[in-house]
Amino acid sequence: xxxxxxxxxxxxxxxxxxxxxxxxxxxxxxxxxxxxxxxxxxxxxxxxxxxxxxxxxxxxxxxxxxxxxxxxxxxxxxxxxxxxxxxxxxxxxxxxxxxxxxxxxxxxxxxxxxxxxxxxxxxxxxxxxxxxxxxxxxxxxxxxxxxxxxxxxxxxxxxxxxxxxxxxxxxxxxxxxxxxxxxxxxxxxxxxxxxxxxxxxxxxxxxxxxxxxxxxxxxxxxxxxxxx
Amino acid sequence: xxxxxxxxxxxxxxxxxxxxxxxxxxxxxxxxxxxxxxxxxxxxxxxxxxxxxxxxxxxxxxxxxxxxxxxxxxxxxxxxxxxxxxxxxxxxxxxxxxxxxxxxxxxxxxxxxxxxxxxxxxxxxxxxxxxxxxxxxxxxxxxxxxxxxxxxxxxxxxxxxxxxxxxxxxxxxxxxxxxxxxxxxxxxxxxxxxxxxxxxxxxxxxxxxxxxxxxxx
Numbered sequence: 001x002x003x004x005x006x007x008x009x010x011x012x013x014x015x016x017x018x019x020x021x022x023x024x025x026x027x028x029x030x031x032x033x034x035x036x037x038x039x040x041x042x043x044x045x046x047x048x049x050x051x052x053x054x055x056x057x058x059x060x061x062x063x064x065x066x067x068x069x070x071x072x073x074x075x076x077x078x079x080x081x082x083x084x085x086x087x088x089x090x091x092x093x094x095x096x097x098x099x100x101x102x103x104x105x106x107x108x109x110x111x112x113x114x115x116x117x118x119x120x121x122x123x124x125x126x127x128x129x130x131x132x133x134x135x136x137x138x139x140x141x142x143x144x145x146x147x148x149x150x151x152x153x154x155x156x157x158x159x160x161x162x163x164x165x166x167x168x169x170x171x172x173x174x175x176x177x178x179x180x181x182x183x184x185x186x187x188x189x190x191x192x193x194x195x196x197x198x199x200x201x202x203x204x205x206x207x208x209x210x211x212x213x214x215x216x217x218x219x220x221x222x223x224x225x226x227x228x
Numbered sequence: 229x230x231x232x233x234x235x236x237x238x239x240x241x242x243x244x245x246x247x248x249x250x251x252x253x254x255x256x257x258x259x260x261x262x263x264x265x266x267x268x269x270x271x272x273x274x275x276x277x278x279x280x281x282x283x284x285x286x287x288x289x290x291x292x293x294x295x296x297x298x299x300x301x302x303x304x305x306x307x308x309x310x311x312x313x314x315x316x317x318x319x320x321x322x323x324x325x326x327x328x329x330x331x332x333x334x335x336x337x338x339x340x341x342x343x344x345x346x347x348x349x350x351x352x353x354x355x356x357x358x359x360x361x362x363x364x365x366x367x368x369x370x371x372x373x374x375x376x377x378x379x380x381x382x383x384x385x386x387x388x389x390x391x392x393x394x395x396x397x398x399x400x401x402x403x404x405x406x407x408x409x410x411x412x413x414x415x416x417x418x419x420x421x422x423x424x425x426x427x428x429x430x431x432x433x434x435x436x437x438x439x440x441x442x443x444x445x
Binding site: 067167 | 287290291294296305306384385388390391398402405418422423
């Protein structure tokens, strides 16, 4: 009973809109990656330097974010914060929510990496007269990053794909662009099929690019290739 | 204008939690069944099966869950069947969970040393019996912790069902918020209700992981 006729014409006519949305999606994800990483590094450093005060706060932050849905976090930030007097545009709320979300996962990932750095290295750094923060930045962080880079990459791909959720508050990105086109043309399935393919291409390109970065920066030719 | 947030609203949100729980259970039960098939296909000796499973996993792990739900929702309508949001959400979540669980379990199956399967072969066991009697029972032990961890993911994923119009926890919060406009309070309650479902699972998964890494299985 396939009486449905697929019509992709409307999608191709609005394809520039989708590509523009794709660019915004990439921008949003990279922004959240950057700010989220900073947040994670600060959290990790806080845990080391002021364990008594920072550890419970960072721990609560990580647990709160990891055990609630991103969509609810987005709503809480976009609808909830204005009630407390903080006005954010949809785009700002989206970036903020994705940053806070990615920051929590990155904090947890980074922690496991930092734990893998032998304590002798830290002592050696201190013995050489480096300050604690210098040891953190120059000795621990790079080695931790080497260990956790693949995990951070998969988390980034999840961030990239998860960013489609912010279309729920009409922040501008690819899914929102698809929703727009869909509401004008009623070609829902066709539009979402094309957008899904675009997400797939973007995610795959990023996976390949990040794998290359990993090889070049951390020189790890020895690591077995991921899922073939 | 807007009415006050009352105990009725709170009850509405609390009661909507059961739909989140139900949807999570459906997604896990269906996802686990299909996921086991995916995992077995992924380690099969037949290369077309391996390829099909790998493609399935790759597609679902590299596209947004929201798009998967949209495509199921609109796709089923296309073939001329009316699908309600619950069924669409359930189907989408099952397929997604199957891909992720399939990949997790593939790793567990392949973690069992090859000597085990060889010993089974030497004993004259068929491929089916080797898998059922030797590999899977051992893989199960290491699979429990990551599987429980993924349950947290499933519970959180069900929130996306609200976007295709199924009234579970998140959407009940939206509905109440539209009427009472107390977003901070309402979405905090909603977040809390997710937290009480997810945190025990996270905690349990971490415990199991520790027990495995310390060798007391």
